[in-house]
Amino acid sequence: MASLTVNAPQGTYDILIQRGLLEAVKADPAAYGLDGHVVIISNTTVGPLYGEALAQALPNADLVNMLDGEAYKSLETIALFYDALVAAGADRHSTVLALGGGVVGDAAGFAAATYMRGIALVQMPTSLLAMVDSSVGGKVGVDLPQGKNLVGAFKQPDRVLIDPDVLHTLPPEQWRCGMAEAVKHGFLADADLLNPDLHTPERAQDLVMRAVQVKINVVEEDPYEYGIRAYLNLGHTFAHAIEQVTEYGWLHGEAVGFGLLAAAKLSERLGLCDVALFEQVDTILAEVGLPRQITGLDPAAIYEAMKTDKKWKNGRSRFVLLRGMHQPEIVHDVPREDVIAVLESLM
Numbered sequence: 001m002a003s004l005t006v007n008a009p010q011g012t013y014d015i016l017i018q019r020g021l022l023e024a025v026k027a028d029p030a031a032y033g034l035d036g037h038v039v040i041i042s043n044t045t046v047g048p049l050y051g052e053a054l055a056q057a058l059p060n061a062d063l064v065n066m067l068d069g070e071a072y073k074s075l076e077t078i079a080l081f082y083d084a085l086v087a088a089g090a091d092r093h094s095t096v097l098a099l100g101g102g103v104v105g106d107a108a109g110f111a112a113a114t115y116m117r118g119i120a121l122v123q124m125p126t127s128l129l130a131m132v133d134s135s136v137g138g139k140v141g142v143d144l145p146q147g148k149n150l151v152g153a154f155k156q157p158d159r160v161l162i163d164p165d166v167l168h169t170l171p172p173e174q175w176r177c178g179m180a181e182a183v184k185h186g187f188l189a190d191a192d193l194l195n196p197d198l199h200t201p202e203r204a205q206d207l208v209m210r211a212v213q214v215k216i217n218v219v220e221e222d223p224y225e226y227g228i229r230a231y232l233n234l235g236h237t238f239a240h241a242i243e244q245v246t247e248y249g250w251l252h253g254e255a256v257g258f259g260l261l262a263a264a265k266l267s268e269r270l271g272l273c274d275v276a277l278f279e280q281v282d283t284i285l286a287e288v289g290l291p292r293q294i295t296g297l298d299p300a301a302i303y304e305a306m307k308t309d310k311k312w313k314n315g316r317s318r319f320v321l322l323r324g325m326h327q328p329e330i331v332h333d334v335p336r337e338d339v340i341a342v343l344e345s346l347m
């Protein structure tokens with residue numbers, strides 16, 4: 001069992017990473033604080049795969065499945081969660097267990113943050129992306145039609161339970177999505193994450209541990225994103241806009257991977273770094289199998305969508321760029337023509 005600890009303002013919590021952890025939880029719920037009333041929130045894919053058996057094994061559990069997909073990370077879904085929590089008789093002593101990918105984790109986490117002004121939350125991520133990124137750090141929330149993650153809260157989990165064994169049912173494109181966020185952490189702080197030897201399900205435990213540690217280090221220093229936590233948005237100004245213009249046709253991880261490439265190209269265009277960094281990102285995206293072109297998308301529409309991101313304030317653009325490996329830098333007021341030129345170069 002690998003155990004990492006997060007020292008957050010709302011308290012310290014553990015991240016347990018172990019193959020077979022799901023079965024261990026079923027065998028001894030009390031050992032994981034799950035012997036009280038638990039409302040498992042999952043979705044229509046993961047719920048039948050893992051949620052139903054878990055609910056059966058816990059002494060006092062209800063299971064709620066949201067529909068599957070980014071389009072359901074919405075206030076309408078949150079309202080359904082509130083109804084389900086009331087129907088289940090959930091109170092301030094109940095626990096929400098978020099069992100799924102990042103969409104489930106964000107939405108269920110927001111429900112836990114707001115139901116009765118906040119109840120306990122355990123994150124049990126089942127996608128690689130949720131394991132390496134979304135289940136840790138406390139960002140929870142939903143999208144609005146106007147943009148990504150425009151409603152949310154900081155709700156640190158009471159515990160994070162990660163069982164790499166559940167990745168064996170994860171579709172390949174979703175593995176690639178998780179790799180995008182792991183590669184992001186590699187360029188931000190840990191170059192070992194860029195080693196292809198780690199990019200296999202057999203090495204998932206090591207990959208997750210390293211990627212999570214990068215996020216823990218950032219979140220512990222800047223839990224509410226007043227400063228360096230913005231670095232975790234590397235590639236995301238491009239990514240959120242692409243998700244918007246494609247109406248979530250691009251998966252978050254796919255858009256993030258492309259966003260890393262575009263950010264490297266923009267960094268080079270603005271003289272922050274040389275072309276080698278772009279080439280390194282390009283090589284890794286090709287190895288992982290993530291998109292490196294936006295063929296068919298409109299750069300002007302992507303630029304306009306960037307303005308709906310909450311980081312783009314008072315007409316001032318904001319990009320997280322790179323001066324080099326492990327040298328992120330926040331840059332405001334990037335001229336529109338530079339952004340358009342970068343996107344056009346990657347059509």
Ligand SMILES: NC(=O)c1ccc[n+]([C@@H]2O[C@H](COP(=O)([O-])OP(=O)(O)OC[C@H]3O[C@@H](n4cnc5c(N)ncnc54)[C@H](O)[C@@H]3O)[C@@H](O)[C@H]2O)c1
Binds near residue numbers: 129139166
């Ligand atoms: N809060 C944060 O810090 C944070 C960080 C990164 C991303 N996010 C958010 O996370 C979301 C993306 O998360 P995601 O990539 O996990 O997408 P997702 O939640 O849609 O899950 C990916 C797909 O894989 C399925 N799935 C998940 N685990 C599975 C398993 N073990 N076996 C079979 N199928 C499985 C899901 O049902 C879904 O269809 C976006 O909304 C993004 O904004 C949040």
Ligand SMILES: O=C(O)C(=O)C[C@@H](O)[C@H](O)[C@H](O)COP(=O)(O)O
Binds near residue numbers: 133229230233
């Ligand atoms: O945890 C963070 O901080 C991140 O930026 C992680 C990102 O990978 C994630 O996509 C997050 O939801 C983006 O944050 P947002 O504040 O831009 O919505």
Ligand SMILES: [Zn+2]
Binds near residue numbers: 181236252256
């Ligand atoms: Zn992300």
